[in-house]
Amino acid sequence: MAEPKTKYDRQLRIWGEQGQSALEKASVCLLNCGPTGSETLKNLVLGGIGSITVIDGSKVEVGDLGNNFMLDESCVGESKAKSVCAFLQELNDAVKAKFIEEYPEALIEMNPPFFSQFTLVVATQLGEEKMIKLDRICREANVMLIFARSYGLTGFVRISVKEHTVVESKPDHFLDDLRLNNPWPELRKFAETFDLNVPDPVAHKHTPYVVILIKMSEEWTNSHGGSLPSTREEKREFKELLKSKMVAIDEDNYKEAIEASFKVFAPPGISSDLQQIINDSSVELSSTSSDFWVMVAALKEFIATEGGGEAPLEGSIPDMTSSTERYVNLQKIYQAKAEADCLAIEQRVRNNLKKLGREPESISKATIKSFCRNARKLKVCRYRLLEDEFSNPSVPDIQKYLTDEDYSVAMGFYILLRAVDRFAANYNNYPGEFDGPMDEDISRLKTTAVSVLNDLGCNGSTLTEDLINEMCRFGAAELHAVAAFIGGVASQEVIKLITKQFVPMCGTFIFNGIDHKSQLLTL
Amino acid sequence: MADTAPSRSRDLDKLLLRAGNLVGPTFEPGTELRDDLQEYARILVVGAGGLGCELLKDLALSGFKNLEVIDMDRIEVSNLNRQFLFRMEDVGKPKAEVAAKRVMERVSGVNIVPHFCRIEDKDISFYNDFNIIVLGLDSIEARSYINAVACSFLEYETDDKPREETIKPMVDGGTEGFKGHARVIIPGVTPCFECTIWLFPPQVKFPLCTLAETPRTAAHCIEYAHLIKWDEVHSGKSFDPDDPEHMQWVYSEAVKRAELFGIPGVTYSLTQGVVKNIIPAIASTNAIISAACALETLKIASGCSKTLSNYLTYNGVAGLHIKVTEFVKDKDCLVCGPGVLIELDTSVTLEKFINLLEEHPKLQLAKASVTYRGKNLYMQAPPVLEEMTRSNLSLPLYDLMDKVAKDILHVTGVTGQSDKKTSCLRKLRVVFRGVDGVTDMDMAGGA
Numbered sequence: 001m002a003e004p005k006t007k008y009d010r011q012l013r014i015w016g017e018q019g020q021s022a023l024e025k026a027s028v029c030l031l032n033c034g035p036t037g038s039e040t041l042k043n044l045v046l047g048g049i050g051s052i053t054v055i056d057g058s059k060v061e062v063g064d065l066g067n068n069f070m071l072d073e074s075c076v077g078e079s080k081a082k083s084v085c086a087f088l089q090e091l092n093d094a095v096k097a098k099f100i101e102e103y104p105e106a107l108i109e110m111n112p113p114f115f116s117q118f119t120l121v122v123a124t125q126l127g128e129e130k131m132i133k134l135d136r137i138c139r140e141a142n143v144m145l146i147f148a149r150s151y152g153l154t155g156f157v158r159i160s161v162k163e164h165t166v167v168e169s170k171p172d173h174f175l176d177d178l179r180l181n182n183p184w185p186e187l188r189k190f191a192e193t194f195d196l197n198v199p200d201p202v203a204h205k206h207t208p209y210v211v212i213l214i215k216m217s218e219e220w221t222n223s224h225g226g227s228l229p230s231t232r233e234e235k236r237e238f239k240e241l242l243k244s245k246m247v248a249i250d251e252d253n254y255k256e257a258i259e260a261s262f263k264v265f266a267p268p269g270i271s272s273d274l275q276q277i278i279n280d281s282s283v284e285l286s287s288t289s290s291d292f293w294v295m296v297a298a299l300k301e302f303i304a305t306e307g308g309g310e311a312p313l314e315g316s317i318p319d320m321t322s323s324t325e326r327y328v329n330l331q332k333i334y335q336a337k338a339e340a341d342c343l344a345i346e347q348r349v350r351n352n353l354k355k356l357g358r359e360p361e362s363i364s365k366a367t368i369k370s371f372c373r374n375a376r377k378l379k380v381c382r383y384r385l386l387e388d389e390f391s392n393p394s395v396p397d398i399q400k401y402l403t404d405e406d407y408s409v410a411m412g413f414y415i416l417l418r419a420v421d422r423f424a425a426n427y428n429n430y431p432g433e434f435d436g437p438m439d440e441d442i443s444r445l446k447t448t449a450v451s452v453l454n455d456l457g458c459n460g461s462t463l464t465e466d467l468i469n470e471m472c473r474f475g476a477a478e479l480h481a482v483a484a485f486i487g488g489v490a491s492q493e494v495i496k497l498i499t500k501q502f503v504p505m506c507g508t509f510i511f512n513g514i515d516h517k518s519q520l521l522t523l
Numbered sequence: 524m525a526d527t528a529p530s531r532s533r534d535l536d537k538l539l540l541r542a543g544n545l546v547g548p549t550f551e552p553g554t555e556l557r558d559d560l561q562e563y564a565r566i567l568v569v570g571a572g573g574l575g576c577e578l579l580k581d582l583a584l585s586g587f588k589n590l591e592v593i594d595m596d597r598i599e600v601s602n603l604n605r606q607f608l609f610r611m612e613d614v615g616k617p618k619a620e621v622a623a624k625r626v627m628e629r630v631s632g633v634n635i636v637p638h639f640c641r642i643e644d645k646d647i648s649f650y651n652d653f654n655i656i657v658l659g660l661d662s663i664e665a666r667s668y669i670n671a672v673a674c675s676f677l678e679y680e681t682d683d684k685p686r687e688e689t690i691k692p693m694v695d696g697g698t699e700g701f702k703g704h705a706r707v708i709i710p711g712v713t714p715c716f717e718c719t720i721w722l723f724p725p726q727v728k729f730p731l732c733t734l735a736e737t738p739r740t741a742a743h744c745i746e747y748a749h750l751i752k753w754d755e756v757h758s759g760k761s762f763d764p765d766d767p768e769h770m771q772w773v774y775s776e777a778v779k780r781a782e783l784f785g786i787p788g789v790t791y792s793l794t795q796g797v798v799k800n801i802i803p804a805i806a807s808t809n810a811i812i813s814a815a816c817a818l819e820t821l822k823i824a825s826g827c828s829k830t831l832s833n834y835l836t837y838n839g840v841a842g843l844h845i846k847v848t849e850f851v852k853d854k855d856c857l858v859c860g861p862g863v864l865i866e867l868d869t870s871v872t873l874e875k876f877i878n879l880l881e882e883h884p885k886l887q888l889a890k891a892s893v894t895y896r897g898k899n900l901y902m903q904a905p906p907v908l909e910e911m912t913r914s915n916l917s918l919p920l921y922d923l924m925d926k927v928a929k930d931i932l933h934v935t936g937v938t939g940q941s942d943k944k945t946s947c948l949r950k951l952r953v954v955f956r957g958v959d960g961v962t963d964m965d966m967a968g969g970a
Contacts, residue, residue, distance in 0.1 A: 006600045006601055007600050007601065007603045007604055008604050009601040009604075009792070009795075009801075010601055010604055010605070010801070010802075010803050010804040010805065011604050011605075011803065011804075011805050012792070013792070013796060013801065013803040014700050014701070014803045014805060035584075039810060042607060042806070042810075043805075043806040043807045043810055046603075046604055046605055046607055046806040047604060047805065047806055047807075048604070061530075061533075062530045062531055062533075063530050063531065063533030063534065065531055065630075065631075066530075066531040066532045066533055066534060066535060066584065067533075067534050067535070067584055068584075069580050069584060069629060069630070072628075072629050072630075072631070073631055090610070091607055092603075152537065152538070153538070153818075153828055169841065170840065171840065171841055172838075172840050172841070206737065319739055319740050319743075320739075321733075321737075322737065322739060323737050324737050324738055324739055324784045324785075324786070327737075327739040328739070328784065328785045328786065379841075432537070432541075438541075465544070466544040466545050467545075469543070469544045470543055470544055470545050473537065473538070473541045473542075473543050473544075474537060474538075475537040475541075477533075477534035477535070477536075477537040477538065478534050479534055479535060479538065479585070479818075480534075480580075480581060480584035480585060480817075481581050481584075481585050481814045481815075481817040481818040481821065482814070482818065483814075484577070484580075484581055484810050484811075484813070484814035484817070485810075485811055485814035485815060485818070487810065488807045488808070488809075488810030488811035488814060489807075489811060489839075489843065491806070491807045491810070492701065492805075492807035492808065492811070492839050493839075493843075495805075495807065496839075502701065502839070502840055502841065503840070503841040503842055504842070505839075505842045505843040506842060509843055513818055513828065514545050514828050514829050515829045515830075515831065515832065515847065516705075516815065516831045516835050516845065516847050517845075517847050518845045519845075520842065520843055520844075
């Protein structure tokens with residue numbers, strides 16, 4: 001077996017060849033290679049990211065050796081970008097690693113077009129003003145951006161991408177698409193070939209639960225004026241009915257049917273999440289519509305027509321007690337329907353493309369197939385510009401977070417992380433950055449935090465003394481363990497964005513290293 | 524050295540030298556604390572894999588200088604996507620040794636002692652030498668074992684409060700794909716691994732009749748080839764999952780079976796996954812969980828902040844979810860409780876006692892080795908020790924325990940049903956009948 005395949009085996013099992021190939025094509029730029037940035041890239045280099053460009057203008061100091069594993073004593077006085085880049089390269093020679101000895105702040109000011117060459121920029125330990133500028137640059141250049149910052153026992157990670165659409169969201173638990181209470185003709189016909197009262201005990205215990213539930217829900221609706229079990233009592237009754245059909249206590253298929261009976265009760269039609277996606281204004285296609293929205297438009301038409309209110313059938317069934325032959329036949333019926341649905345969508349996609357004046361075959365059959373299989377699990381993530389979040393805050397949300405026991409510390413850190421930047425802009429150093437009495441810094445930080453709160457429209461709100469004191473105590477320290485955590489989170493989000501698999505976080509992640517009650521704030 | 528040491532810990536000093544408001548009750552900030560962490564704190568990292576590599580790095584950069592690491596495995600190619608201390612040329616070498624060497628090369632002043640062996644190979648007393656044990660493991664059995672060892676040191680006061688100096692804190696991490704957990708175990712105070720064993724449900728196995736008669740999925744075909752067909756064809760030769768030829772054979776048999784039944788999806792990769800029960804693993808999740816564990820280790824050792832109370836779950840599959848749950852101790856836990864009480868007559872021999880353990884309804888401990896206060900009373904292995912301790916078998920346990928009325932004994936052995944035997948360690952409170960009264964009278968007489 002080829003070496004890279006073995007090397008990446010444990011991750012290929014998660015994101016597959018396609019995800020891996022997306023990673024290998026990606027070029028990532030890192031701004032500032034302190035521990036937070038170095039740890040972020042470490043995880044990406046190990047996973048086989050295409051290329052990295054490390055940007056940092058500073059020289060290595062002795063203090064850096066205490067928190068950054070990508071440096072050693074021989075690096076002191078050398079370019080930090082160069083040193084970190086060399087150690088990162090050692091981790092994986094398949095990655096193209098380069099560095100630029102330059103302060104990111106200078107690049108942001110002097111050379112905005114520089115950033116357009118990258119797939120994604122990871123900006124670490126940047127001050128607020130520069131973050132806002134970089135955000136605008138990357139948004140215009142259509143480059144994905146992640147901010148990451150470690151600060152004492154706190155820190156944050158924030159994604160900034162105009163729109164991120166996911167087909168393969170791969171959720172952990174998702175209701176199987178079995179259509180038990182609304183079988184299509186072929187499935188109904190298949191179910192009719194079974195007799196639940198079959199005298200042969202072997203046949204009885206090898207009837208797949210899908211068939212049992214289809215037949216029993218039909219029996220139920222026939223005797224209940226066409227409606228399914230809906231009240232708790234009715235659901236219990238339905239389960240009792242299933243139980244009464246058992247002829248022996250070891251009939252696993254009936255046990256499975258009882259356990260899966262909730263799948264019968266599921267309301268037909270699409271989820272509210274999917275409803276929201278097909279109602280999105282982006283389904284009004286234009287020449288600039290992405291393939292994703294072209295397919296969503298086709299999906300919307302399908303749901304309204306052939307689909308009869310349902311998304312295309314997923315086509316796979318879970319394992320269930322059954323004879324092999326019956327199971328395989330059942331599988332084939334589901335597959336056939338999924339293929340037919342997919343074909344209908346495909347035709348609509350091709351038509352849409354034609355109408356847009358695009359090559360009808362420009363979206364591959366495989367892409368459409370994957371879209372159909374995952375149609376119920378589509379995700380759309382949109383991120384506000386940082387500037388917008390800061391200048392146009394959602395006051396009720398902030399107020400809610402500030403007073404919610406579970407969120408108040410995280411919200412407090414959010415305010416303080418902004419306050420320390422404002423503090424630094426005013427006083428040329430971070431609160432508690434230097435040794436000595438901290439009383440003055442504490443009172444200044446408190447005032448600054450109040451002004452941040454006022455700007456957010458939360459006049460009268462305050463933060464606890466404890467939290468402000470702690471923030472001063474942190475003195476802008478970048479602790480390795482915190483940086484490794486924040487860098488770990490940032491790298492995981494990078495992977496989700498680049499592979500377009502799983503769902504990246506929406507909002508600002510605030511790390512709380514005090515009691516680990518970290519939170520994601522949607523602001 | 525005096526000049527560089529403080530500046531090297533430039534960032535950490537902020538946390539260790541300054542007073543804080545949200546800190547642990549024992550926190551005494553100052554250079555003495557920092558120096559004590561470096562000089563006296565001894566941390567054991569169990570496992571030098573995905574978590575272990577990260578943990579060693581994180582701890583070495585969190586103010587600790589005395590680390591040890593134990594791992595029985597050798598480096599494989601499939602480790603390299605996350606076990607960042609290893610390179611292609613290290614494949615085949617012991618993980619613990621390479622990991623220790625790499626971190627020491629990079630972080631000067633740190634000393635890491637590697638132990639290339641099984642965790643059961645070490646005496647219990649080995650584990651008692653550490654202030655904190657950090658676990659980076661991927662098996663329930665290994666966690667259970669270390670947990671039992673750490674809890675075995677725990678002694679209780681008469682009022683059922685754990686004795687402070689016998690508490691051996693553990694920090695445990697685990698990951699699977701985009702998910703993970705980190706937890707702090709303070710034996711006697713927070714739930715131990717065994718108190719919450721239900722968090723780790725046993726792996727579901729396919730019924731043999733499904734494999735033999737009604738296969739439906741690719742995994743069924745693979746397990747048929749692996750568990751049934753292999754033994755039919757290779758009489759006596761046991762299957763070795765690390766032998767590529769064996770794996771290839773199982774794969775091709777599974778393909779044949781799948782074709783016979785019209786079942787899709789058998790691939791070589793899936794075959795490996797099913798047979799070896801491979802858990803997908805990525806660098807980022809390991810980094811996140813290890814960082815949380817290292818931070819907790821630093822906080823337990825220094826008190827520089829509050830500690831995690833007591834179980835964190837991380838899930839990055841859809842968005843990012845971190846949840847902290849405060850689990851509670853199982854008062855009747857066999858492992859972190861005061862120990863199973865066993866009342867004996869003073870005449871009971873060690874051999875009889877060992878037999879009793881096997882019949883004891885709560886313990887069901889076979890092949891027991893017995894130690895008393897660090898002294899081996901009887902050891903089943905190795906043969907040298909067995910021979911040395913064999914003569915004790917015929918002696919009364921009371922005599923072997925220096926004729927004390929009651930005390931704690933440690934026994935190790937195997938437990939569980941025939942299909943799944945696991946080695947385990949139990950702490951027992953042995954009380955000798957009738958001795959208490961005699962002691963009291965003696966004392967009264969003496970006074």
